[in-house]
Amino acid sequence: MVEIFDNIRQLYNFSAPWRELEEYIEFISESSFEETALHANNSPFTVKMFPSWTPTIWINLGAPYRLITAWNSYHVSAADDVLILRDSITERHNLPADYIFTVKFFPGGLEAVLGINQAQFINRIVPLKDILPAMLIHQVKTAGSFGERMVLLQDFFLLQLSRQQKKDHYIHLVKDSIDLYVANRMQYNTSEIAEKLFITSKTINRYFNNIVGVPPKKYFSILRARAALTAYVSAKETFSPCHHGYHDMSHFYKEVIRFTGQGLAAQQ
Numbered sequence: 001m002v003e004i005f006d007n008i009r010q011l012y013n014f015s016a017p018w019r020e021l022e023e024y025i026e027f028i029s030e031s032s033f034e035e036t037a038l039h040a041n042n043s044p045f046t047v048k049m050f051p052s053w054t055p056t057i058w059i060n061l062g063a064p065y066r067l068i069t070a071w072n073s074y075h076v077s078a079a080d081d082v083l084i085l086r087d088s089i090t091e092r093h094n095l096p097a098d099y100i101f102t103v104k105f106f107p108g109g110l111e112a113v114l115g116i117n118q119a120q121f122i123n124r125i126v127p128l129k130d131i132l133p134a135m136l137i138h139q140v141k142t143a144g145s146f147g148e149r150m151v152l153l154q155d156f157f158l159l160q161l162s163r164q165q166k167k168d169h170y171i172h173l174v175k176d177s178i179d180l181y182v183a184n185r186m187q188y189n190t191s192e193i194a195e196k197l198f199i200t201s202k203t204i205n206r207y208f209n210n211i212v213g214v215p216p217k218k219y220f221s222i223l224r225a226r227a228a229l230t231a232y233v234s235a236k237e238t239f240s241p242c243h244h245g246y247h248d249m250s251h252f253y254k255e256v257i258r259f260t261g262q263g264l265a266a267q268q
Contacts, residue, residue, distance in 0.1 A: 001039070002048045004229050011035050011047075012102070013146060018154050020161070023175070024109035026054065028153070029102045030146045031062065042096050050260055051222055052086045053212050055110040055118045057128060059140055059149075062099025065092050067125060074125050081128035081137055085121040087213065089261055101140065101149055107178065107212045107219070108171045113161050119213030132156075170207045173197065177204060177216060178223070186224045186245050190216045225259035228252060232264075 001008050013032050017025040039045070059081045067074040070088035084090065092098075110118050116131065128137060136156055143149045177193050188196070193216065194204040208216040228244035232252075241252040257263055 001045065003050055004226070004233055008047055008049075011039060012100075015146070015150060018158070021113070021154060021157055024106060024112050024161075025157075026104045026106050026109075027102075028150050029104075030149070031099045031101075033099070036098060037096070040094075040096050040098075044096065045094055045098075047092045047094065049086065049090045049092075050226070051088055052226070053107055053118075053214055053219055053222065055083060055085055055105045055121065057081070057083050057103040057105075057131075059101040059128065059137065060099070061101055061141060063095040063097035065094045065098060067092055069123075069125070071123050072125075081141075083121065083126040083128055083131050085118055085124070085213065087122055101146075103153060106175070108174050111211065112164070112168070112171050113157050115160070115164055117210070119210060122213050171211055173199070173204075174207055174211045177208075178219075181220055181223065185243065186220065186227065190220070221255070222259065225255050229256055229259070 001011075011032060012029040012035075014027050014029045016022060017028060058076075060076060060078055062078065064075065064077045064080075067076055067082075067084070068091040069084075074082075076082060105113070105118075107118070110116050114131070133156075136152065140149045140152050143152060176197060180193055180196055181188055190204060191201050194201045197204070205215050208214065208219060212219055224245055228241065228246065231244065232239045241247070241249050244252070246252040246255065253264060
């Protein structure tokens with residue numbers, strides 16, 4: 001299965017985070033036994049995901065799996081749990097008994113909640129025990145339900161959030177920049193965003209590199225490619241590249257290849 005081209009969300013049950021955390025966490029999810037069995041047909045399967053620069057926690061509640069990134073291949077045992085930045089195309093090669101609990105942060109969310117800068121995780125798969133207390137991970141893995149796991153982690157996140165002594169201005173500025181870009185149909189360039197926020201282009205570049213680990217121009221291009229490709233897959237007949245800031249279809253096709261590593265014809 002390939003993200004965007006295929007509905008990989010159907011394999012999971014999703015929940016929004018608590019209101020106090022919704023600024024920092026995009027979603028919490030857990031594998032659905034029923035949907036995985038239906039779509040995997042009791043066979044090994046692969047899920048391919050594109051770059052998002054969003055720190056993502058994967059707590060393994062089931063079988064081992066293999067992670068393939070742009071720089072390496074990793075065997076993740078049933079006892080192992082990881083955090084990945086999703087800074088490149090990533091594939092999970094799963095067994096039929098795959099069962100994953102996921103927490104996906106927004107860019108900068110990990111730092112706002114836990115005080116951990118995501119930029120240090122570029123080109124790395126990080127053992128979750130280096131990020132969260134071992135006892136908490138054990139409690140999550142042995143909890144009896146999706147709801148119990150969500151409560152355990154969100155209670156911990158809220159406690160850590162309350163302990164962050166300073167509200168980092170630059171984290172909020174990155175979020176405001178992203179919100180402004182999305183609200184204006186992804187038409188603004190970096191200089192225009194900076195002007196709207198009354199800062200310099202040099203400042204916004206520094207903030208994005210420090211918080212997200214990538215310049216704003218690159219992050220915005222990923223954000224735009226995701227949105228445009230999703231719209232294209234949903235309604236090819238009415239899709240207009242101009243509505244997503246592309247000059248024409250040729251421009252859009254080139255960005256799809258840059259983003260996915262393949263052309264649209266490969267998905268026909």
